[in-house]
Amino acid sequence: MCGALNLEHLAFRQIHQTAPPRRLIYRAGEATDDFTVICEGWAACVMRLADGRRQILSFLIPGDTVSIAALFKGRQSFSVQSLTEVRYCLFNRFELQKALKEDGKVFEEIVKIGIAEKELADQTVVSLGRKSAAARIARLILLLMERLETRGAVHDMCFHFPLRQQHIADAMGLTTVHVSRVINKLRKDGLVDIAQRKINILDLAGLQSVADER
């Protein structure tokens, strides 16, 4: 099962691969003819700065394609790293390009994914530009929940949540120290329970109102 991108019915060459946690799956700038879909586990698109700090552009969950840009450019400006053990599959980008020109369904699918990528990036810009640390983290959790829900990975307001505080910090432009403080506040306020790589949303409305704060 490959979730969001439905390519099984096409007789594509698919190469299935597995990576352990914290493995570089793709190095920024490298040429590649692979188009990657995450089948299992979590990964992240990461921009590394000159001084060694990182900015995580997005988290990839099962069903996510890494980037439509790779499909047409064969190259990306960010790296991709596994967060958990990840199973992913590679399509040849030229085969897929050919297919999307011949099959309107595939074309639409790819367009939809590209648009979603951009909309997610825009949401991130709004978070980083105009939201407090607490609101950013609440938004991140809610957005991940939404995306996981469409893939049937949320049950009773609970879902697998393998992000370290370092990942949240690198995605939301914060430090781990501050992420720790904010998450503990969310805990004390009875909004979420995070433990053992799982999250339980205890008060959805409350979390949403934190996300809507400035």
Place this chain on the structure above:
Amino acid sequence: MCGALNLEHLAFRQIHQTAPPRRLIYRAGEATDDFTVICEGWAACVMRLADGRRQILSFLIPGDTVSIAALFKGRQSFSVQSLTEVRYCLFNRFELQKALKEDGKVFEEIVKIGIAEKELADQTVVSLGRKSAAARIARLILLLMERLETRGAVHDMCFHFPLRQQHIADAMGLTTVHVSRVINKLRKDGLVDIAQRKINILDLAGLQSVADER
């Protein structure tokens, strides 16, 4: 002349329009069958928050298309506002969709623009997430210069720069007060000269090194 997107050779219905400064060209969420290209002047893609504050997602300069998403979805999550007087032209999105399926050149053109949109958004995320106010502003100026250069709008390190400090603040997640202080610092350090809606880059290397700071 429509700059980046070359559609003149196609016999499209084009509707040319003009908007005075500070006019809403498109309201977030509205359905439309127009695909918009900026021909002259500057505009901005704007996300409005519940409390009235704004986040500018990107600036549009001559030759820019407003958004590839509009082409396929007929709807966007952000508004578009003119900053200066703007001349823009509207294509019918269905005609253009048809054309890009028939003409590989148009298809490639559109794909390239879509990828550039996403890469620009990613750069903004890095700025907002991990850069100081000075570095953000320096990066913004340099990025705008790059884009304007490809359109031949930079001469002797000078270009038209109609952004108010409020625009810079709304794009870079800052306040106007702080933007003023930072810009004056850049001035005092002899890096740039901004006056009369024009900018002159006095010390490119210096500005770049500010942009590369944390």
Place this chain on the structure above:
DNA sequence: CGGAAACTTGATCGAATTCAAATAAGGTGG
């Protein structure tokens, strides 16, 4: 010329960072 919008400047405040250490959680080899 007059009024509004944009910019500047100073003083104060506050959210998030930095620095430093302690504690907890996880993973590994014996």
Place this chain on the structure above:
DNA sequence: CCACCTTATTTGAATTCGATCAAGTTTCCG
């Protein structure tokens, strides 16, 4: 299964970058 070592998380104190508040001043237009 435990001892050990590494990686995460938590907590406190001090600092800082940028926000806020509050006037001035300048620029821009009609």
